[in-house]
Amino acid sequence: MGIVLKQSFKNTIFIYFGFLVGGINTLFLYTRFLEDTYYGLVTFLLATSNLLMPLIAFGINHTIIKFFSSYFTKKEQDKFLSSVLFLPLLISIPLGFLGVEFYEQLSNYLSVENPIIKEYTFVIYLVAFTCAYFEIFYAWAKVQLHSVFGNILKELWNRVVVMLLLFAVYFGWITKPEFIYYLTGFYFLRMFVMMIYAFRLYFPKLTFSLPENFNEIIRYSFYIILAGSAGAIILDIDKFMIPGKEEISKAAYYSVAVFIGSFIEAPSRAMLNILQPLTSKTLNEDNLHEVGSLYKKSSINLLLISGFFFVLINANVHQLFNLLPESYAGGELVVFMISFLKMYNGFLGNNGAIINNSKFYKITLPISLTMAFSVYFLNKLFYYELDLGTDGLALATLIVIFFANTFKLYFVKKKFLITPFTNKTLKMFLIIMGLYLGFNFWDFPIADVYFFKLPIHPTINIALKSLLIIPIYLFLVIKLNISPEIKNLTQRFYK
Secondary structure, rough: OHHHHHHHHHHHHHHHOOOOHHHHHHHHHHHOOHHHHHHHHHHHHHHHHHHHHHHOOOOOOHHHHHHHHHOOHHHHHHHHHHHHOOHHHHHHHHHHHHHHOOOOHHHHHOOOOOOHHHHHEEEEEEEHHHHHHHHHHHHHHHHHOOOOHHHHHHHHHHHHHHHHHHHHHOOOOOOHHHHHHHHHHHHHHHHHHHHHHHHOOOOOOOOOOOOOOHHHHHHHHHHHHHHHHHHHHHHHHHHHHHHHHOOOOHHHHHHHHHHHHHHHHHHHHHHHHHHHHHHHHHOOOOOOHHHHHHHHHHHHHHHHHHHHHHHHHHHOHHHHHHHOOOHHHHHHHHHHHHHHHHHHHOOOOOOOHHOOOOOHHHHHHHHHHHHHHHHHHHHHHHHOOOOOOHHHHHHHHHHHHHHHHHHHHHHHHHHHHHOOOOOHHHHHHHHHHHHHHHHHHOOOOOOOOOOOOEEHHHHHHHHHHHHHHHHHHHHHHOOOOOOOHHHHHHHHHOO
């Protein structure tokens, strides 16, 4: 786990720095510099581009991670990379042509309830294309075990760009419509920077020869493209559906609550950046003992870190919403459901990487399709029929992913005879549950304090509560020796 922890630690720093910048953008700048309608529009455009991105990528980002380590000579690796590099163009070029031909019909359909969407519909395709090739070149770097720079571009680039552009809007240097166009341009720039970095790490000798297992590569990519598209539906269909029923500003309010709840997934994303290629490598080498070891270690460490932020966020969620304009209030239940879900995802460790990079990868397609259909129909039921509002959207996501994750635990146990459970898992869950119940239902009675009309008292409350939670959590984790890796890390820090 040495290289995993080393790069995961760096990735975590940059991811949380990205989340910090994103938090400032989400909680303060978007909500005050960009009116709710345009914030909702940006949320809708990016969410819809995420739905399209897996289709354009053709699953090649996952294909590179699965197959690259199975080739042992440079000639074989060059054949493989040359063969997959241009495959996404076979989808993106015809798709772009159809988009141009039927732009009027498509833009009219998407803008029925919110006419502002019409003139920005083309942005969806452009952002999806740049994100698809960014992920491909990021995977290119990951298989060279260099995930940090790509992680900076993925987690930090867009958020810093958004911050700068929001200030530009505030000072009147650009208009709100220009904000969207400039943001699209920076997506293109990010893609080119990632491409240059990936080619500097490994530049293949381009060849028209195909690898011997090319048919297997295409089959795998086809399964992943369907599974990836279904996965994107699960993550972003809720933000896509909101403008179909309500004013687009509601997407902004929901997006803020989801962002707060998603804050705890940063360690999972950081560790999985390097765990994915390592898991693929150990599976290609048929080293099931190491696979099981990575499974258990990633699970307990991610549960520990995700649980820490789960407690910290939910204990302070009411005060977090007090920092926002009044129109954003009422998302506490969404935060709880999304954060619980992200903590459960962390507990799974590298479960997804084990399935996706094994010979059983085909199971991801029926799982993803079932999840996509389920989340769509549950969203329709909870949001449209039962009128549960955005709480219903979050509930649908929670139900679907909870049962899917539970099935994945069972599947890996049955096929590989391994589980993420250790003798510390139950203790970790009890620590999380105890601190959540102990700190969630009260706040310090602090009088209202304002600074230039900005509320300061919620920040004081958050700081005081956090100063109690952090030492108690760390003491229990270290005292009970929940994670040897975390304990060694803290000992090195104190030395």
